[in-house]
Amino acid sequence: MTDYSRNIYAESSDGRASLKNLLREVIESFLNSLIEQEFNNVMGYGKNDAAGRSKLDTDNYRNGTYTRELLSTCGNLSLTIPRDRKGEFRQELIPQYARRTDDLEDTVIKLYSYGITNRETAELLFSLYGKRYSASTISNITEAAKEVIDKFKTRHLNRRYVALYADATWLNLRRDSVEKEALHAIVGITDEGKKELLAYSVFPTESASNYEQMLLDIRGRGAEEVLLIVSDGLKGFRDAAKRVFPQARTQRCWVHLLRNAGFLVRRSDRARLIEMLKGVFRQPDRETAERTLRNALGLYGRLYKKLYTLFADRTDLWTLYEFPEPIRRSIYSANIVENIHRQLKRRTKRKEQFPNEDSLERFVFSFAIDLNKRSGDRIQPGFLQCRKELDDMFEETYPKNR
Known part of the structure; x- marks a missing residue:
C-alpha cells in the first residue's frame, strides 16, 4: 500500500464510511x-531515495512538511506540503490563498465516473493544469482508486436483509479482444426497508457459482440473516443460494417467466397470454394464483406444449405468498436489480467498450456509491407498514441467533 493512501484504511474496521467520506x-x-x-520534480529525487539524492550535486534537501487545510464540498482536506532546506519549492497545483477545490473535485470525480485509462488520466490532467505528470504519479492515482474501491466492496453490511436480488447485465469489455461480459449484481433490502447495492463483480459468463462466491462474500461482511433471495431461475442458483443461506427462502422472478413465455408463442397470442400470466401473481392468495396459472396453461398449453415445460418446476413460484401482502409487489420479481442495470446501461452509452477490468470497476464503483447515496434513507413501499410481521419472520427463521 502506498504512503499517500494509507489513511484510506485508517477509519474504524467496520468499513461504514459514508459516500462523503469516501470521496x-x-x-x-x-x-x-x-x-x-x-516536489520530487523540483528536488530531482523521490522521497526516501537516498541513492538518487547522492547522485545530485546539491546542498538542498528535504526539510519536513507542513499541513494545509482546504475546504471541499466533501469536507476539510488535509494537504501535506513538503519543504526543502532552501525554501525553493512553491507548489503550483493549489493557489497560495485558495481555500476551495471545486475544479479539482470535478477532475477527481471524472477519473472515477468515466472509468478512464491511465493514458486518458494523463491527458485530462494536462488539459486542466498544463502539466505532464509522471507515469508513477498516474499509477499512484490509479492505485488509490483501487484501494478506495476495495474499501467500498469490503465494507461491513447490515445483519438482516428481508430480500436479496441477483441478476446480471452484459457490457463490452476488452481483454485481448472485445467481448460482452456479465456484470453480476446483488441488491439487498434491509429489515428497515432500505435498498442498497451490496456487491458487484464482472465475469466472462453468468453462472450460479459466481453468485455463490458473491453471496459468501456478503455473508462474510456481516449479513447473517436473509429471509428471501430472488433470482431469474438460472440453473443451479437455488442450490447455490441454499448452500450459503440455508434458511433463506427463494423466489423465481415472474417478470423473467413472462418474458420467456412470450418467446414460446406466436406474436398474435403473446399479449393475451402475458396479461393472463400477470393475473397469477396479482392474486390475493396462493390457491387462487395456482388456479389462475392452470387456467392460462389450459388455454394455451394445448397449442404451445413448451409452456408446460417452462412452468414444470414450481418449487419457488409461490414463495411471495409467505410474506405480508404490502411487500409482495417488491418481491415477486428481480425488477429492483434490473432497474439498476437499466440506469447503469444508460450511463455506459457514451462508452462503446471498457478498455480493461479496472476501468469497468471504477465506473461501476462511481455508479454504486451514487445509487446508494440517492437511495439513502428512502423506505421501499410496504416495508414500514409490515415491519412487525417481518421482525417476527426473522425471529422464527433464525431463532438460534437471538
Missing part, C-alpha cells in the same frame, strides 16, 4: 500525490 479521501489522496510529484 473526501479520494480527493485528498489524489491532491497529496500530485503535490508530492511536484
Whole structure:
C-alpha cells in the first residue's frame, strides 16, 4: 500500500464510511500525490531515495512538511506540503490563498465516473493544469482508486436483509479482444426497508457459482440473516443460494417467466397470454394464483406444449405468498436489480467498450456509491407498514441467533 493512501484504511474496521467520506479521501489522496510529484520534480529525487539524492550535486534537501487545510464540498482536506532546506519549492497545483477545490473535485470525480485509462488520466490532467505528470504519479492515482474501491466492496453490511436480488447485465469489455461480459449484481433490502447495492463483480459468463462466491462474500461482511433471495431461475442458483443461506427462502422472478413465455408463442397470442400470466401473481392468495396459472396453461398449453415445460418446476413460484401482502409487489420479481442495470446501461452509452477490468470497476464503483447515496434513507413501499410481521419472520427463521 502506498504512503499517500494509507489513511484510506485508517477509519474504524467496520468499513461504514459514508459516500462523503469516501470521496473526501479520494480527493485528498489524489491532491497529496500530485503535490508530492511536484516536489520530487523540483528536488530531482523521490522521497526516501537516498541513492538518487547522492547522485545530485546539491546542498538542498528535504526539510519536513507542513499541513494545509482546504475546504471541499466533501469536507476539510488535509494537504501535506513538503519543504526543502532552501525554501525553493512553491507548489503550483493549489493557489497560495485558495481555500476551495471545486475544479479539482470535478477532475477527481471524472477519473472515477468515466472509468478512464491511465493514458486518458494523463491527458485530462494536462488539459486542466498544463502539466505532464509522471507515469508513477498516474499509477499512484490509479492505485488509490483501487484501494478506495476495495474499501467500498469490503465494507461491513447490515445483519438482516428481508430480500436479496441477483441478476446480471452484459457490457463490452476488452481483454485481448472485445467481448460482452456479465456484470453480476446483488441488491439487498434491509429489515428497515432500505435498498442498497451490496456487491458487484464482472465475469466472462453468468453462472450460479459466481453468485455463490458473491453471496459468501456478503455473508462474510456481516449479513447473517436473509429471509428471501430472488433470482431469474438460472440453473443451479437455488442450490447455490441454499448452500450459503440455508434458511433463506427463494423466489423465481415472474417478470423473467413472462418474458420467456412470450418467446414460446406466436406474436398474435403473446399479449393475451402475458396479461393472463400477470393475473397469477396479482392474486390475493396462493390457491387462487395456482388456479389462475392452470387456467392460462389450459388455454394455451394445448397449442404451445413448451409452456408446460417452462412452468414444470414450481418449487419457488409461490414463495411471495409467505410474506405480508404490502411487500409482495417488491418481491415477486428481480425488477429492483434490473432497474439498476437499466440506469447503469444508460450511463455506459457514451462508452462503446471498457478498455480493461479496472476501468469497468471504477465506473461501476462511481455508479454504486451514487445509487446508494440517492437511495439513502428512502423506505421501499410496504416495508414500514409490515415491519412487525417481518421482525417476527426473522425471529422464527433464525431463532438460534437471538
